[in-house]
Amino acid sequence: MPFHSHLLANGLQIVGETSPSARSAALGFFVRTGARDETPEECGVTHFLEHMVFKGTPRRTALDVNRDFDRIGADYNAFTSEENTVFHAAVLPEYLPQAVDILADILRPSLRDDDFNMEKKVIIEEIGMYEDQPMWSAYDHAKRLYFAEHKLGNSILGTPASITALTRDQMHGYFQRRYVAPNILVVAAGNFDWPRFVDLVEKHCGHWQQGAIGRGGVSETRGSGRFEVMTKDKVMQEHVFLISPGPPADSPLRYAADLLGMAIGDDSGSRLYWALIDPGLADSADCSFHEYEGAGAFYTSFSCQPEQSEETLELVAEVLRDVQANSISEEELNQARSKVLSRVVRGSERPKGRLMAVGMNWIYQHGYRTVDDELRAFESVTLSAIREVLERYPLDRATTLALGPLAQLTSPQGNGSR
Amino acid sequence: MQPQINQHTFANGLTLLAERMEHVRSAAFNFLVPAGCAFDPPDQLGMGTVLADLLTRGAGPRDSRQLTFDLDNLGLDRGEGVGLMHMHLWGATVARNLPAALEIYADILRRPHLPDDELEAVQALAYQDLRSLEDEPRSKVSVTLRKHLYPSPLSNDRRGTAEGIAKITSDAVRRHHQRWFKSDGAILSVAGNIEWQPLRDQIERLFGDWQGSADRTLSFGTQPPRRAHLAKDLEQTQITVAYPSVPIGHPDYYSALGAVYVLSSPGGMSSRLFTEIREKRGLCYTVSAGHDMLKDRANVIAYAGTTNERAQETLDVLLAELCRLQEGIEVEEVERIQAGIKSGLIMQQESTRSRASFLASDWYYLSRVRSHEEIQSAIDGLSPSIILDHLRRYPPGDFVIVTLGPKALKC
Numbered sequence: 001m002p003f004h005s006h007l008l009a010n011g012l013q014i015v016g017e018t019s020p021s022a023r024s025a026a027l028g029f030f031v032r033t034g035a036r037d038e039t040p041e042e043c044g045v046t047h048f049l050e051h052m053v054f055k056g057t058p059r060r061t062a063l064d065v066n067r068d069f070d071r072i073g074a075d076y077n078a079f080t081s082e083e084n085t086v087f088h089a090a091v092l093p094e095y096l097p098q099a100v101d102i103l104a105d106i107l108r109p110s111l112r113d114d115d116f117n118m119e120k121k122v123i124i125e126e127i128g129m130y131e132d133q134p135m136w137s138a139y140d141h142a143k144r145l146y147f148a149e150h151k152l153g154n155s156i157l158g159t160p161a162s163i164t165a166l167t168r169d170q171m172h173g174y175f176q177r178r179y180v181a182p183n184i185l186v187v188a189a190g191n192f193d194w195p196r197f198v199d200l201v202e203k204h205c206g207h208w209q210q211g212a213i214g215r216g217g218v219s220e221t222r223g224s225g226r227f228e229v230m231t232k233d234k235v236m237q238e239h240v241f242l243i244s245p246g247p248p249a250d251s252p253l254r255y256a257a258d259l260l261g262m263a264i265g266d267d268s269g270s271r272l273y274w275a276l277i278d279p280g281l282a283d284s285a286d287c288s289f290h291e292y293e294g295a296g297a298f299y300t301s302f303s304c305q306p307e308q309s310e311e312t313l314e315l316v317a318e319v320l321r322d323v324q325a326n327s328i329s330e331e332e333l334n335q336a337r338s339k340v341l342s343r344v345v346r347g348s349e350r351p352k353g354r355l356m357a358v359g360m361n362w363i364y365q366h367g368y369r370t371v372d373d374e375l376r377a378f379e380s381v382t383l384s385a386i387r388e389v390l391e392r393y394p395l396d397r398a399t400t401l402a403l404g405p406l407a408q409l410t411s412p413q414g415n416g417s418r
Numbered sequence: 419m420q421p422q423i424n425q426h427t428f429a430n431g432l433t434l435l436a437e438r439m440e441h442v443r444s445a446a447f448n449f450l451v452p453a454g455c456a457f458d459p460p461d462q463l464g465m466g467t468v469l470a471d472l473l474t475r476g477a478g479p480r481d482s483r484q485l486t487f488d489l490d491n492l493g494l495d496r497g498e499g500v501g502l503m504h505m506h507l508w509g510a511t512v513a514r515n516l517p518a519a520l521e522i523y524a525d526i527l528r529r530p531h532l533p534d535d536e537l538e539a540v541q542a543l544a545y546q547d548l549r550s551l552e553d554e555p556r557s558k559v560s561v562t563l564r565k566h567l568y569p570s571p572l573s574n575d576r577r578g579t580a581e582g583i584a585k586i587t588s589d590a591v592r593r594h595h596q597r598w599f600k601s602d603g604a605i606l607s608v609a610g611n612i613e614w615q616p617l618r619d620q621i622e623r624l625f626g627d628w629q630g631s632a633d634r635t636l637s638f639g640t641q642p643p644r645r646a647h648l649a650k651d652l653e654q655t656q657i658t659v660a661y662p663s664v665p666i667g668h669p670d671y672y673s674a675l676g677a678v679y680v681l682s683s684p685g686g687m688s689s690r691l692f693t694e695i696r697e698k699r700g701l702c703y704t705v706s707a708g709h710d711m712l713k714d715r716a717n718v719i720a721y722a723g724t725t726n727e728r729a730q731e732t733l734d735v736l737l738a739e740l741c742r743l744q745e746g747i748e749v750e751e752v753e754r755i756q757a758g759i760k761s762g763l764i765m766q767q768e769s770t771r772s773r774a775s776f777l778a779s780d781w782y783y784l785s786r787v788r789s790h791e792e793i794q795s796a797i798d799g800l801s802p803s804i805i806l807d808h809l810r811r812y813p814p815g816d817f818v819i820v821t822l823g824p825k826a827l828k829c
Contacts, residue, residue, distance in 0.1 A: 021441050023764050054687075062697055066688035070754040073761030075685050092761050121700030128653040128725055129703050134553045234651055236552040268496070269486040278482070280542030283550055303553075305546060335490045342493025342511045346444045350768040 003358075003368045004194045010210050011182030014201050015368065017358050019351065022190035026090040026355035027099050029107055030185040032363060033178035034083035036151035036292075037215050044158015045166055045174050047080040048123050052171065053087065054078070055115040057105050062115060065106055072098050075352070082152050083215070083293055084363070090352045093191040097200055104204035107179065116168045124164070127157050134235045134403055135284075135303060141230060142241035142299075142401035148224040151217040152292055180211030187359040190351025218294035220248065223399040227411040230403040237283070238309040238404035239301070242316065245393045246289050246296030249364040253392070254291055255377045256385035261289035261298055262336040263328045264319065264395075269335060271319045271328075276302055281312050293364070298395060306405050317396070317412035324396040327387050340378050344371065421767070423777070423787055424614045430628055431602030434621050435777040435787065437609040439770060445610025446510035446770035447520065448778045449527065452634055453598035454503040455574040462586050464544050464578020465594050466500040471540045472532045472591060473498060473507075478525030482536070485522065492519050500576040502712070504782070510771050513611040517620055524624035527599060534588040541583050548577045556704075556723060559648070559656035559822040566646050567660050567717060567818050570639035602631035605781050609773035644818045647826035655729035655823030657722045659736060661814050663709060665716040666783045672796040673808035675709055678718050679755040680747055680805070681739065682707040686758050689751075694739055695722060701732045713783060718814070726824055733819075733827050740814040747802040759797045763790050 005015045034046055055062040069076050069089065076089035076099075087107065091099045130136045140155065147153030158166075186201050222245050247253040265272040265287020272285040282304040290297050300320065304312045347353040348371040361369045369377075402409050422438040458465040474489075475482040489496060489509075496509040507526065509519055551558050565573045606625075608617060663678070664670045682705075683689045687697075695705045707720035720740065724732040766772045780787045819829050 023767050024761070063688065063693060066686070066693070066697070067750075067754065070683070070686040070688040071757055073757035073759075075761070075765065090765060092764060095761075118698075118700040122696055122703055125654070125701070125723075125725060126703040129723055131653045132555050132723075236549045237546065239553075269490040273486075274483075277543070278539065280539030280546075283543055283546035303546075303550065305549065331487075335487065338491045338493040339495070342444070342515075343495065345512050346495075346510060346770070349442045349444060349770070350765075 001370065005368070006198050008181065008202060008206055010206065010208055012184055012186065012205050012208060014186045014198055015358060015362050016188040016192070016194050016197060017354055018192060018194055019190055022351050024090050024351050025093050025096045025188060025190040025192040026088065026351035027096065027103060028086055028088040028187045028355050028359055029103055030187060030359045030363060031085040031179055032083065032183050032185070032213070033085055034081050035154040035156045036082050036217065037178060038154055038174070042166070042170060042174055043155060043162035044123070045171055046085055047156050047158070048119070048163060048166065049171055049175060050078050050080045050085050051119050051123060052111055052116065053106050053109050055109060055119060056112065057108055057110050059105055065102065068098070068102050074099055080156055082154070082156065086359070088352070088355060096192050096197065100197070100200045100204060104201070107184070108208070111168055111172055111175070113168055116171070120163055123157070124160050127160055127163070130157065134232065134237070134239050138239035138241055138401060138403035139301070141403060142243055142399070145226055145228055145401050146223040146243040146297065146399040147221060150219070150221045150295070152295060177211070180213065181205065181208040182210060183213045185359060185362060187355055187362070189354035189358055215293070220295050221245065222397070223297070225397060225399055227400045229406060229409050230401065231405070231407050232403060233405055235404045237303045238306045238402055238406055239303045240309065240313060240400065240402045242300040242320070242398035242400045244298045244300070244395045244398040246291070246298045247389065247393060248294050248296050249291035250366070251296070253385060253389050254296070256381045256389050257289040257296065259333060259336040259340060259378065259381055260328065260386050260389055261287050262339060263332040264323060265300060266336065266339060271323065272302070272316065275315050275319050276312060281308060281315070291364070300398065309402065309406060309409055313409065314412050320395045320398065324390055324394055327383065327390060330383060333381070333383060333386065337378055337381070341375055344374050344378070421790070425787065426618055428601070428622065428626060430626070431631060432604045432606065432625050432628060433781055434618060435605065435607040435781055436612060436614055436617055437773050437777060438612060438614065439610050439767070439773065442611050442770060443512055444510060444770050445513040445516040445608060445612050446774040447508065447516065447606065447608045448774040449507040449523065450504040450605040450778050450782060451527065451599055452503060452603045453505045454501045455576045455578070456502050456571040456636060457598055457634070458571070458574060458578060458582070459590070459594070460571070461582065462590060463574060463582030464548070465582070465586055465590070466505060467544050467547070467576050467578060468540050468583065468586050469591055469594055470498040470500050470505055471543060472536065473526050473530045475536050476531035476533055477522070478529045480522070480525070481531070482533070489519065489522060494519050502572065502574065508771070508774070516608070516610070516612060520620060520624065528628060530595065532588065532591050532595065537586070537588050537591065541586060544578065544583045545580060548580060548583070551577060555652055555654070555656050555822055556721070559658050559820055560721070562646060562648060562822070563658040563660060563719065563818065563820040566642050566644060566820055569641050571636055572638070572712065573642070598632055600630035600632050601625065601628035603634070605778045607774045607777035607781070609777065610770040645829065646820045648822040649824065650822055651824050652822070653725070654723045655726050655821060655825070655827070657724070657729065657733050657736065657827070658719060658820050659740065660717045660719045660818045661740070661816055663716040663718045663812060665711045665713060670808050670811065673800060673805050674716070674812065676752065676755060676800045676805045677743060677809055678707055678709045679758070680743065680751050681720070683755055683758050684762070686754065688754060690739055691720065691736070695732065695735055699735065701728050701735065729821070729823060730827050733829060737817065737829070744806065744809045744813055747805055749802055752800055752802055752805070756797050756800070760794060763793060
């Protein structure tokens with residue numbers, strides 16, 4: 001699948017992977033900004049701005065934006081993470097010009113006052129929705145507890161108070177600072193014509209203003225190491241997260257870290273599956289590697305009946321201690337590898353799957369990687385690479401948060417109970 | 419591009435469906451066995467879920483660990499689900515590993531060990547699954563709605579009840595498996611980079627001597643009350659509203675679908691509920707409506723989750739929008755639905771899992787697989803007047819309303 005790249009004079013980067021046999025084309029605008037780029041006064045502004053992007057421009061009202069996307073049958077959405085805001089659409093090949101026109105237009109939003117005030121209510125509803133989901137709530141609190149003062153601990157959604165306090169001008173200031181051309185990557189994947197695509201992007205985005213890029217606060221962290229219990233009487237199950245450090249996104253160890261996470265906590269055949277799910281102790285158990293710019297982390301989680309939390313947490317700690325001391329076996333590594341290889345192949349069959357892979361690789365690996373590059377990277381992970389991950393990023397000194405009906409829970413190390 | 423679809427029903431009643439997708443490297447399969455939770459013994463609700471979990475804890479020559487290990491080494495992403503009418507077992511991996519995976523699934527379906535000593539753990543999981551529902555307000559309200567929409571056993575939920583789960587014994591699980599896991603009425607669909615003839619030969623060898631049929635007649639309980647409120651102290655109130663529609667195969671089916679899509683089209687944001695309730699009023703983050711279908715009946719089910727203080731207004735606006743449908747539909751609204759369905763059908767071609775599940779579902783409902791052209795031409799034939807005619811025959815009304823939150827709403 002041929003790869004192409006082009007840098008516009010204003011610093012906006014365009015990359016594409018063409019695949020003439022694909023049924024569709026996927027398009028994305030990757031803005032390299034997220035919750036970690038907010039000041040404390042701007043808490044929640046990145047995600048709120050992602051919503052406001054859909055509320056219109058001088059050429060389109062909010063309703064026009066939705067109608068124009070729907071008229072071309074686009075499969076479209078956006079998401080905000082700790083460090084990226086991504087707007088994406090998959091369309092039939094003949095509609096790619098319209099999709100570029102809409103996405104490029106809305107990336108320069110009007111941020112009208114009445115839309116701003118209306119959307120505030122929607123954001124507060126979204127916060128309320130997540131508040132009612134204990135597993136999500138536990139994840140969010142655990143992440144903040146782990147990262148503490150580190151900017152990766154910033155809340156993506158913000159709080160009802162921070163959202164209420166935000167002004168339209170603050171959002172506009174943030175937009176001008178972060179949505180500059182050199183901070184945006186435009187990606188396409190699938191069935192499309194590259195020279196024509198570059199012309200379209202140039203026409204729509206060539207005039208976007210330049211500006212400084214990059215971010216502060218990029219550093220590794222070992223996490224706070226704290227142990228906290230959040231009591232919620234109305235919650236049925238106890239939801240527990242343990243977070244420990246991992247390699248950053250541009251580390252060559254990321255492939256080993258991914259496989260290690262799967263061997264410990266994939267939903268079938270992993271250490272946690274056999275320790276927790278198979279005997280019926282927990283109704284969910286997971287361990288996965290999350291990567292960010294400059295830092296990474298392993299998120300280990302489970303939910304179980306409150307009265308079994310102590311026993312279950314001790315078992316999880318035991319699994320982590322054992323892996324830390326003895327690593328995983330060749331057999332476990334191969335098992336995880338088989339699963340990942342199959343997932344990579346299947347994920348790459350849809351242009352929207354490739355869109356995300358090509359975009360994220362450009363951002364974090366600073367270049368293009370084919371599906372086969374990815375497959376080879378997983379194939380070449382050795383047990384000594386796994387060992388290196390464990391040595392540099394110990395699993396057994398986790399930051400722990402439990403959310404549920406329990407008032408007290410003893411830390412497996414015997415410290416920090418509350 | 420015309421999909422290459424093959425079908426064969428074996429003498430024992432098992433139907434094999436396959437779609438060859440040359441442009442992909444993977445393959446997905448989907449077994450539908452008519453053993454959904456509607457067939458759970460009334461005093462052992464949750465039986466289907468317990469059986470589904472036990473199925474993969476050892477089968478044929480493999481014990482539980484070996485089975486998981488071998489499936490993992492095939493790179494198989496998999497799952498077992500219990501729907502109302504069917505138990506479905508699906509898997510997806512690279513195409514070259516499909517035959518080996520199907521060999522193991524023949525054991526899982528036909529020769530599971532259903533080990534006695536694992537029953538207690540499986541019951542504990544089923545019980546926790548049931549408790550977890552309390553921590554998922556949207557699922558909770560949706561399960562409760564079905565209890566008020568359908569008579570038993572159509573209102574059964576896969577999670578069953580705590581009492582039902584407790585009463586399940588190893589013998590009962592084995593009897594349940596023997597009674598419902600029969601070849602007749604079972605469907606296996608496969609989509610991906612596969613060859614039809616070798617696949618058919620393999621399935622004939624693995625399942626050709628699978629036997630039996632079951633009397634699947636259901637007897638229904640009484641129609642439950644149409645209103646309910648579940649009191650719980652939450653940030654948001656969960657609202658669901660349902661009203662009758664028609665199932666696939668009915669002459670009105672496509673216009674019924676058109677009417678639902680005017681309210682809420684899959685993936686689209688210009689449809690009415692999103693526009694009126696979220697965009698114009700900021701009343702919620704999530705609002706949607708969908709077409710919910712059994713073979714002989716169907717309903718439209720609408721959902722909204724909203725802050726408690728604004729819940730009454732949300733319900734009022736939602737009901738008003740449902741009733742306003744009959745007053746008129748714009749040509750533009752229908753054109754947007756047509757564009758969405760066209761691109762959805764084509765993009766489905768990029769996913770082996772979507773295609774495998776489409777094949778099985780069409781076969782269950784229609785005993786045939788619809789072509790893209792058939793669906794597209796039915797959708798292209800829609801117009802505001804055709805949808806409005808349908809709405810005159812089936813006006814939104816006679817609502818079943820279920821809410822979950824701190825305060826009951828007026829309706």
